[in-house]
Amino acid sequence: MLCVVCNITESKYRCPKCKTRYCSGPCYKEHVCTVCDHPGEVQEIDVSYPKLQDLLFPTDDTVLPQMLEKLKESTHLCSMLTNPHLRDILVQVDSSEKVEKHIQAAMMEPIFTQFVDVCLSIVDPQENDSDSSMD
Incomplete structure (x- = not known):
């Protein structure tokens, strides 16, 4: 599949948030993330880890x-x-x-x-x- 940003190079990566396929760092920075609405911006997330009993479907x-x-x-x-x-x-x-x-x-x-x-x-x-x- 081709990079959705440049439509030239084969995509090797996916945006971790919206799964958009891209080929390089510059194309990642240029893509418009449909999840966070900020092009290529990685947001810091406050992560508080769940305990096993707090997970929805633990196995x-x-x-x-x-x-x-x-x-x-x-x-x-x-x-x-x-x-x-x-x-x-x-x-x-x-x-x-x-x-x-x-x-x-x-x-x-x-x-x-x-x-x-x-x-x-x-x-x-x-x-x-x-x-x-x-x-």
Whole structure:
């Protein structure tokens, strides 16, 4: 799909708020966000993290936002994200309209499965410990 701003280059990204497809930083800044009505402006949001009992539909697999925040702090994860192949896979999954299909394909890539394992070990370290004790 082409960038909705310049209509020249293939879109690689989506606005996190309105999901508009764009190709670059300049096009992102130029797009008119239908959600926040401010072109390309990222608004700071006051985030107070919910507790598990406050979530609408928690499951056994629900990961609390506090645990997801730990992903940002991982130097190992950050170093993995310097791999252009991994970033391309993540962009494909994120921008796909058929996410399940792209995740299945991505799971065939060793770099992606390693990335998933590192993410899981960060957000659920006890689960990871119990898996390794079964080996």
